[in-house]
Amino acid sequence: MLDSLLKNVEARTGYFGAYGGAFTPEILRTTLDELIAAFEDARRDPSFWEEFRTVMQTYSCRPTPLTPLKNLSEALGGPAIYMKREDLNQTGSHKINNVMGQGLLVARMGKKRVIAETGAGQHGVATATMAARLGLKCTIYMGAVDVERQRPNVFWMERLGAEVVSVEDGSATLKDAINQCLRDWAFSMDDTHYVLGTACGPHPFPQMVAWFQQIIGQECREQMLAATGRLPDRVYCCVGGGSNATGTFLGFLDDEEVELVGIEAGGEGLDTGRHAARLAGTDGSPGVAQGYKTYFLQDKEGQMRHTHSVAAGLDYIGVSPILACLRESGRVRYEATTDGEVLEAFQTLLRREGIIAALESAHAVAGAIREAPDMGKDKTVLLTLSGRGDKDIFTIAEALKDPGWQRFLQRKAGR
């Protein structure tokens, strides 16, 4: 499916329509070329995909289940809703798909150290487990704001043996962690691989990350056919950098009758300016930063704006060039759900289906909840739950003003 997307695009490598490319300092050129060669080699080797699938079956939980959400469907009075359970992966999110894939490439390239950025901490934890298992040194860069709001993940990364570096620059979130990784890599590339965590950054990262993540879409397609005998009418995914969304969408890209919907972080509302919606609404515009061309949240002169979302993993200025291209072609529709809607959707899923969603993933749930009542009962909806919410316990407990948890924190702090 990715091949069909790539075939569609102009002959320039690493471009999806007008977006993508590799805008990095020349110092990274040779390393990126080596990575392109290693990836192309692996991509053409049929045993590599088999090896990847085996790793994901034996180390993670692939294929992850497809859960029918009967209670939610009934409550909304709308279509049958099915949920792809990426939360049941090793380390609790889809991030591990890309991480283990890149881990296999690292082994092929013979590098000894990995670095990664992380927002929610999910990609950082996934990378730290991969490094532990493959015996690699590991450094994780994380914005200081995210270190604060995702403390449990920091704890696990450090216990796994990774060095976690808190980044104070800029807005101290995901984008600043990416800058720091690029700076580290500009020095360390001989023995170090940069495990970029989403379908963004310079070529070949968008293509490579999407290629690994398409395992989600492939499984979804088979599972939907097995469960319902047909393809879903609509697919919802949350969009941060865009890796779980591209991975899922790739399973249905050539099926024109399947409507694809990407849900971005609406934060406090698109009209407040405090959000992270680059493709939904009209605040995003084309630009070049962090090694690639895409839609960014920036001012007129191209300085990046501060973004906002209750979900650290969606709180980012840019978005996958693949998704930018799919917006221009009209293949994917983009919407945004607000922090408030997301917390509500989180609780609905919790109470009705007993599933603890990551706040990132709850955006997709909120999107489906908003639109499903307008769809016929004979329709089917697929939504990807990209991760589980255990990591968000502090943020969620605070937002819900949970009294027992507040007393617990006070007691702990008083000790």
Added chain:
Amino acid sequence: MSVRTYIQSRLGSRKILLMTHVIVGYPSLDVNWRMLERMEQADVDLVELQMPFSEPIADGPVFARANQEALKKGLSTDQYFDFMARATERFGFPHVMMGYYNTVFRLTHRTFCERLRAAGGAGFIVPDLPIEEYHDLFPLSESHGLTPVALFTPTNTDARLVEIGRHGRGFVYGVARRGVTGKRTDLKAGIDALAARYRAATDVPLALGFGIAGGDDVRQLHGSCEIAIVGSALLEHWENGGEEEYRSFLEELQKARF
């Protein structure tokens, strides 16, 4: 006079030229002006004026923070070109724009070239723009009399150096080591061999920068290249010792040219 002719003529009276660096808007436009006055006093040969960017991936901690502070104080593209116009009017050395590609992209290539020329700029260095992505920026810079400065880096293959070298105008910026700006470079470790690789890939004068931190470093480069570039070290001297230390550091650098 073209940048290249200017460089050749200056080399008649010194072993190496000195290119210094200012991040426009940091610590303030007033201080930037005083920095340029001190540079003129030290008879600096060329000056880079950096347009700040919110995601400066090629810059180390000192410059990254300076970029951020300048933007926090509200530095705009208009103010940048305005400052450059005043500077080129007042000071005789060529002024080269340094900045990230998004600034150029958002203005469009044509408007960028028009505004840079109107401000009296001599050329531009855009470290995150590989030569493949210049497209009409090469012909546009030529028709506007601007010098695009390509970059060589130590990790480039010889074939790639030749490809970049073919696009060399005015001078080529040779990066002296891996990593980002700021960290001190050990010039004893193989700089001659690196300069020779760079030299073999281009006909235009060669500048070397990244981590050049004092007069001894500049002297070490005699014979290896035509221009020594000093950036972060200068800013650190202002931050540590103010104008007086800045002045005496420039004096140390300027003497090391002979």
